[in-house]
Amino acid sequence: MPLSGEAIRLMNYIDDVAVTLRRILATVPVLSAEERARVAEHLEQTHPNAQDVARALTEAKGL
Secondary structure (H helix, E strand, O other), X not given: OOOOHHHHHHHHHHHHXXXXXXXXXXXXXXXXHHHHHHXXXXXXXXOOOHHHHHHHHHOOOOO
């Protein structure tokens, strides 16, 4: 079954997020321990996050 335009668009958004995460990972080594801790805390407290989206996709009606 072919994907809808909306599904393809969402997959492209996910690819964009992955690029951003790679950029973040490339910067991690230059951060101090305190900066890494603060950025990690910010990432964990941000909602929706990747886990929220994955949960919504797997809990969607019919799955």
